[in-house]
Amino acid sequence: MRHARYKDVENSRLNWRLVSRIWPLLAENRLRIFLAMVCLLLAKSAVIAIPFVLKNLVDTLEAAESLPREPALLLGLVIAYGAARFSNVFFGELRDTIFGRVTERAMRRIGLQVFRHVHNLDLDYHLNRRTGGLARDIERGTTGISFLMRFFVFNIAPTLFEIAMVAGILLFSYGPSFASVVIAAVLLYGAFSFRATEWRTRFVREVNEADSTSNTRAVDSLLNFETVKYFTNEEFEASRYDESLADWEQARRNNRLSLFTLNGGQALIIAVSQTLMIGLAACQTQAGVLTLGDFVLINQFMIQLFMPLGFLGFVYREIKGSMANIENMFELLALKPAIVDAPGAQPLNCGPATVEFRSVSFAYNNNRPILDEVSFTIDLGQKLAIVGASGAGKSTLVKLLFRFYDATAGSILIDNQDIATVTQHSLRSVIGIVPQDTVLFNDSLFENVRYGRPSATDDEVEEAIRLAHLEGLVSQLPEGSATLVGERGLKLSGGEKQRVSIARTILKGAPILVFDEATSSLDSKTEQAILRSLSDIAKEHTSMVIAHRLSTVVDADQILVLQGGRVVEAGTHLSLLDRGQAYASLWHAQQNQPLSAVDDSASP
Incomplete structure (x- = not known):
């Protein structure tokens, strides 16, 4: 399932957004683009010259039967034909080579932009993302942008220019009949291609969605390889993956059938148009209105016209496919993080720090309150421990301190600076954390x-x-x-x-240290050694410890007990044991001792 903030893109129009994003990338490579355009014009000039060279060559050969010609003229025309052919290919390749740097740089810039943007999105997005599908969306999006830049600049506009030139030459040299067939064919071809491509774009989207889903499922299964083995669910995972592949196969089949319809219709229009043009030219040649060279010229123009026209249909089809490919990436770029720096936010000015929570409340949604009026202060160099049952809100305090979420009410201060008013980068740079789950x-x-x-x-x-x-x-x-x-x-x-x-x-050396069940996976001997090291390191730091094993926090300057998102007790280890309430119950449950043994167990 897509992230909740994804919008329906079926009717979205990303074309102008795309142009607005690509244009700055083109503008910074103006010299390369200019040189590429010069090569393009030279290649197109060679293409248009070829039919004229063939016409003169054929007319020369035909005239040679009744009137001898200089061999040098025939040799010159043959060389000119070869030179035109070579120039077309050479300048085309040179154009692609020069412009290749532009597309590669654009792919790099867009890829980096997306990468940075994803890292700037809030934790809620990353908790709901599909890693495999996201990677595919980015890959297809950057490739699609490369295609669009290359073909939009060097295929669509030049092809339209070439069509106009051919139609103009036929109109002024051979009359309106030939030009009318060309114009009618181009208009019919364009209208059919546009409507049919719009119709089949949904099948491209279905293929992309099925591809992302299957890739997500495969990546998710491989990342959880050990869990699959623990529960002997290899066949179950293979079955789920095959279901995704079956959806992908069906989507590909639909896409292929729609492509067959599009290609078949385009081929029919081209075939009918070429037949009409050749038939008309043949009749006029037989009647003596046109020479054999004119017939060859018209035939060559038709071949050269409908080759780029057919390619234009392919380009338009691929552009629509590329648009569908990059829709998810542009949706991703359009997402706004829920947590942003306040206008005019300044870096946190922090030395050896104090941390204060003032009446902090938080809820992931209205139906799920987590914290309720939590207040405490960690003075410079102090170690504060937070304990409580699972789900009490301990780890949520850490997420709020890092500002992965904003508090629903209240405020969090570091050295009397509200963390909501400073930059996120400066805030997180002064906090070091050992998380419970290390990746x-x-x-x-x-x-x-x-x-x-x-x-x-x-x-x-x-x-x-x-x-x-x-x-x-x-x-x-x-x-x-x-x-x-x-x-x-x-x-x-x-x-x-x-x-x-x-x-x-x-190694980070931050003034504030957070330990979220930092020794939960260690054996007792290693745990004690590391606790001694951490104790030495923390002497110069302000520390907040989230703990399940109470034996690891008996030396804390202050211990808070959370229940249902509220602080129900606060004090040192000994003072809390003396009270004999929530903390004492937790302690004796872990020590497997009756409550009456408070005095004997008070010493850590």
Whole structure:
């Protein structure tokens, strides 16, 4: 299913939007375009000259039967014919070579624009996107733009120019009868091609949609390879994929049949027109009105006219197909992120930071409230822990702090600056996070750590690896830290990936640290070692810890207990145990102790 903000594009008109986006790319390559146009004119001039050379050659040969001619004249005409043929091909290839740089640069610019735009879209879009289908939409869109630029500039306008030239030559040289047939054929061909292509565009859209759906299903299944194996669902996945391929096959069949109808109609119009022209020329040649050379010239003009006309039908058909191909990409570019920088937003001015939540409420929609009047302050250098049952809203606090969503009510401040009034880039640059689910790039372990700060030196990366207790893992890997971790880090265990994430966050060196179940995948021994490292690192930082295992936050300066999106308790570990309420219940449930053992378990 498409993202909810996608609009119905069946009747959309993206042509003008497309021109407005392509024109700046063309304008910055004016010299190349000018040279390409010169080559185009030279190629077209050679094409138009060919029938005249053939006419003179045939008339010369015919006259030679009764009147001897100079061999040099025949040789000159033959050479001129060869030169015209070569010039047409040569200048056409030179035109494509010169203009190729323009299309390649445009594909690069548009591809980069889409890539940046997708990264700027909000989290809600990415939670609903179809990764495989999105990749196909972008690929087809950039290819379609290349096609449009190349053929719109060098095929549509030149072909129309060539048709006008041929019709004019026939009108002034051979009378209105020949020109009338040409004009009628062109108009009928254009009208039929336009209507038929408009009719079959929906089949192109169906093919694209089926292609994106099948690709999405395949990518999704491969990304979840282990889950498929765990539940022995290989045949189930193959069956679902085959269903998508069956839809694609049917869409392709419909598209092919519609193409057959279009091509058949165009071929009929061309065949009838050429038959009429040749028949008319033959009659006038037999009557002596035209020479044999004139007959050859008219026949050659008809061939040269209907070849580009047939190609024009192909180009128009492909342009409509390309329009259908890039509709999704232009829809994507038209999407506006829900979270944007406020007008005049300034970079966050942040040193060693304090964090404050003031009466923050949040709901994903009106029927799903998550947070209700949450308030707390993390002073400079303090460690605040947030605990509670699943679904209490702990991770939502992290998303609001990063401004993946905006609070429904209340405000979040860093060093007394409302995060809604500063730039998102500056906000996120001062926060380091170790998420609960760590996803790594299909690169080396070393480069995955360096991702925390791409400008870091090798020595700084090595130090981060040491602080995250990754040396043991690195020493066991066949290529050390240069070992590739696989797609999404599948070659590493959950604990190993989490340590890479910790090293990455250490390397970032942000003044605010967030740990969202940061040690949930670690064994007890490694967890304690990393907790000691994190404790040392966090001394100079403001830290917020989302925890399920309460034993990891007993040293926190303040612990908040969330229930149903509200803060029901706040205090230190010992003070909360003394109260014997929500936190104490959670503690003893995890320790598997009765509530009466509060005093004995108070010491961490």
